[in-house]
Amino acid sequence: MTQIYPKIKKIILDKASIALRIDRSVLNKVNFNVEKPNEEKNGEISTNISLVIQKEIKQKPSEIATKIISELKKCPEFLKVEFAMPGFINFWLDKSLWQDYLKESLSLTELIDCNIGNGSKVNVEYVSANPTGPLHVGHCRGAVFGDVLSNLLEKTGHNVTKEYYINDAGSQINNLANSVFIRYQEALGKKFTDYPDDFYPGDYLLPVARHFISEYESKLLEMNEEDRFAIIKPYTVEFMVKLIKKDLSALSIHQDIFVSEQELVSKGKIDEAINNLKNSGLVYNGVLDPPKGKIPDDWEPRAQMLFESTKYGDEVDRPLQKSNKEWTYFANDIAYHFDKYSRGSDHLIDILGADHGGYVKRMSAAVAALSDNKAKFTAKLCQMVKLTRNGKQVKMSKRSGEFITLREVIDEVGSDSIRFMMLYRKNEAPLEFDFTKVTEQSKDNPVFYVQYAHARITSVIKKLSDNNFNFNLSSFNNADFSKIDNNYEVDLIKKIADWNKVIESATNLHEPHRIAYYLYELSSVFHTLWSQGKIDRDLKFIIENNEDLTLARIGLLTLTQRTIKSGLDLLGVSAPHEMN
RNA sequence: GCGCCCGUAGCUCAGGGGAUAGAGCAACUGCCUUCUAAGCAGUGGGUCCGAGGUUCGAUUCCUCGCGGGCGCGCCA
Incomplete structure (x- = not known):
């Protein structure tokens, strides 16, 4: 041990x-x-x-x-x-305990030894932005959170599926197709003075319109709407999904499965899932009471097909069908979660924006009902990201198309900075993201502090040859770690010894931000030790003509660097060998 | 009105029941002829929103207030 x-x-x-x-x-x-x-x-x-x-x-x-x-x-x-x-x-x-720990850890190929999952199957669904446009900056928190949580679970013995749910079946897709058709007509010379309320503005639909021009010329104008949409929709959705995948890829996010809502509908999965609930006697036709204290203007009692979610802890029963007998979004989502469960997951985790908080109880009820209380369901809510520049809030308006795309932010501040900042806060807390802080004053960005520690260690190792030391850094079996005995050095070993405790709590609580904070603290202990070498030459890492001491100290640095690297890997942040 | 989340230093935030509550930024003071100063060391700064309760012990858990964010039947 x-x-x-x-x-x-x-x-x-x-x-x-x-x-x-x-x-x-x-x-x-x-x-x-x-x-x-x-x-x-x-x-x-x-x-x-x-x-x-x-x-x-x-x-x-x-x-x-x-x-x-x-x-x-x-x-x-x-x-x-x-x-x-x-x-x-x-x-x-006894100091030898820490020294032995250092030696033993250096012989390990994997520093993280924390089998919490024991092979259990976990499905993590994140991002799942509507395929109606490029990702904007608001999406990236959940994206990074979900990605890192997945990495963490994978590392701690879970069998993880990283998943994206494509909402390509609802009315927003009709609006999207309609928006493309408007752009298409514009490209053919027609002028629009007014756009519909649900029009998707922004330039990103222009290339889609151009595609249809080159493919069909003006033939789409003559078709009836149904035929036209049958052509426009699939291509447009595919185009948007590609766009989204490209944005995610720029953030080093690669999900395993993209599940199409439309496909679930076509395969009859909705009926299947709802029938499942019906067979359990949890579906009935009824009339819901109006929300207390706030009655909508157009309120009228309506009989609907309802799911008895109150039996599983929800406050009211929830509608499965609209009055026109179409399925609600909730019904489709039940089918989707049933699908995830049917594919063998023991634990379903949804990463959602805080504005979906009201949705959690009903989904939790649905999963419990569908799996006969066998599957675990967890929703992790990420609070909003408040974007600022020079301390002033940057406003976004989806309506006018004035939103900041994820791509713009990546181009401006880089993937490493974004990923680290998104995790340098716990998910329930709102996050302020200041462009000025992460770019111009890059010194204040904690990611550089951690990366700098990693790079500094490489720098020392490079210097070894200047002093005619030629160590084999893959094995420290011959090193004498009793040489590591001043308090600054032992403090560093102690900090490294916390690593698995951090991993354990971050995993159990589903709180990846703990990793980011730990890496910052570990780097701090390292930087302190480094600076001691400036005050006292005897505490430098490389000591001329003292091979044993130098080797032992390089061992400590190597373990430090490996620990930082293993943390940055989890975060999906690069571990550079020099800063530039 | 109801539900979820938040309230800790001037600002942004860590602190999963433990001992004298921490970090970064901002302010002030030192440290580069020496392995990267994107660094280090130090000073000042707090009724942990309030009131009860559980406990040997509460910033942490529970209840009730106050303040802020989000959401609240045929949108997704």
């Missing part, structure tokens, strides 16, 4: 079991901590086991701690074990 914290936890568990004469199952029941305290005076590692277990065994924490401590003092791993009020046990470790 290379990981420090699990190792210490096991020792505490063993010794407490002996000292208190109780079964380990009792100790396993209480959830005690083994963690690094805030203050040095409280030790390098601390546990609250005696506080947490006091009720269970009905003894005073101080008595419990005293008993455990007397056992722990027999362990060679600890230099010192102390009691602290009201019941903490604080440890000081």
